[in-house]
Amino acid sequence: MLSNSKIFFKLLLFLLLAAALLFAAGCSREAASDSEPENGVDDETPGVVKITDRIILATTTSTYDCGLLDFLNPLFTEKTGIEVQVISQGTGAALETGARGDADVLLVHDRKSELKLVEEGTFIDRYDVMYNDFIVVGPAEDPAGVDGVASAVEAFNLIAAGEDIFVSRGDDSGTNRMELRLWESAGIDPEGQDWYLSIGQGMGDTLRVADESMGYTLTDRGTYIAIFDSVELVIALEGDPALFNQYGVMAVNPKEHPHVKYNYALLYIEFLMSDEGQNLINSFQVNGERLFFPGYGLK
Amino acid sequence: MANHEEFLIELKGIRKYYDREVLHVEQLLFKKGHVYGVIGPSGAGKSTLLRIINLLTPPDSGTLLFHDRPIPANGAGRLAIQRKMTLVFQKTLLFKDSVRNNVAYGLKARGFPRSVIDERVGSLLKQVGMTDLAARRADTLSGGEAQRVTIARAVAFEPELLLLDEPTANLDPGNVELIEEMITKLARNKAITVVMVTHNVFQARRIADQVIFINQGRIVEMGPTEKIFSAPDHENTRLFVEGRMVY
């Protein structure tokens, strides 16, 4: 009974203030260790890298979710002491993030837009860093009869003709942009059709929705392989040159955004384009499969 | 003429309006050591009068003098005067805290040392027969107990002026007697000036030595209790104290 609650409340207010102070102290401790001189490296536990600075990489879910960047970036950090902070979005959002100056370096896959933005001066130092391909996946029963067809446009035509479910990312990502170009080539406007589900989500979610709704979708090979064992979708079409998927790496132009860490961005680009970086990309495997191929795909 | 030192508080030309004029007091003087009973029908402006004296409601015009000096509009001077009086509200309100801490509140506000607080609170609780309940959460008390604590809390810091707004309105006869006893004892022993609003004319007659009759925001008559009850100047006063006034 008593006035326990009053004492409790006072204690709570006190704790809140104490927490605020502790948090502030925690922050400043962090800041202090940031500004320690370089030579402190020797004291570090072996294997723990001394972080001296950070860059922000805006990229797509397809490079991040499969684990490629978790594989590459620590090696870069070990070499340079620069931590890479990854923001993974759709390609459209990633390009916008970069264009606003909120990132330092980009790794995306919409070559046409990338080249245009480089021309406009938003980004510089663009390189074709790696490629893989898109595939069309769908239910094993293959209701649209896509199996055996050679081109993606033809497959899309079959899906539309049979009014079979097609799940679109609908998020202005690189994959989404590629998909819309294919519909355009097929002369079909799927927007608003009953069988066309535009869900506005990432690749992993889109595959999951396609899986649950027994539909087809266009996916990059990497994401499909990465989550291959948690869905029942099978590859319906692959190998069409039109489905070639080129990734580019580029820096935000420091002339547009003087605050960006352009030098570090260049270091990162250099790392990815070096023999070592290219070999690493080539060696990266998920579920026993290679996901990305170094360099430029269409020679 | 009475010694000026005895003029505790004086109201001059005080008016208060809400949707209409609810109080208009040309002049009213409270002297030290008296027990005033304020009577009048409901809505007459009795509570408003107490609230204005306690500096809780600002009047729309007029001045308040404390020991013959005008009360500052704000600042430490005003607080110092406010600390010399207190109001026990019509509606009992105790803090959600122990009985002991409730009684100690005014003492703590005035920065009394701990030892003085403990001693005074202890003796007061004894006087009102609540020593056993000192640690109880005050909002779990019965109506009579709660009102006893309210009054103990109000007198703990020995104010010069104790304002009471219908302190026994919702109590059973036993508790009414107890509270009335407390009030008279306090006024006598501690020389606290008491202004008690009551709608119960018999209570005014029992406790007060001066009675003020208010009707429709105006003081109709004021004088020694005996005179008001036996030979009032006004017809309305007579009707009211005889319980016959229709309103």
Added chain:
Amino acid sequence: MSRLFEGIIEAFRLIITLNPALLQIVSLSLRVSGMAVVIAALIGIPLGALLGLKPEKKTRLLNKIIFTFMGMPPVVAGLIIYLILSRQGPLGVLGLLYTPTAMIIAQVFLASPIVIGLTMIGIRARGCDVEEMARSLGAGSVLIAWTVIMESRFAILGAIITGFSRVVAEVGAVMIVGGNIAGHTRVMTTAIVLETRKGNFELAIGLGLILLIISFIINSGLYSIQKGGKNG
């Protein structure tokens, strides 16, 4: 079904073995949301008390605005803070986007209206009476404010906890302004989104479970203090 079951088993394994990645995420979540609520309380309790002591008539428009902000979708809050903190925004020079500080700012923006609104409601019930009582007993302005707040402590505690529950469980705002950077701005909710997208349901469910457990602990604490509503 077995997937869910496996997920729960794995979740408990991660929790019991104090998986470092998990601990890091949980600790950041608690730090960000805790800090946001501390700031929201420092802003919201005095403001809510101030509004609660004013007559309802005078604050009607403000009340409506506050109640609207109480229901603000987190993504909208995130978007607004993003546009402010982005390099091209008015506070872009501070370089706060994609930091825990940005997440705290967004969550303060979400939690403050809740603390203000619920404190105001709690105090309005008897705040004015308490204020006058304290004044009449000789309290100075600081003690009056303290007394008013202490008298509404159960309502205010509820306000703080409601605010915390809301921000610790929201994903929209922290995702946008924090960027879900591993080891830096990744919190429980954004990690759940990511791990679900990646098909790592075990970690996702583990985090979901921890979120529920934290919520349970906090709310049962609140419940026992308020004694299921008896302590008004």
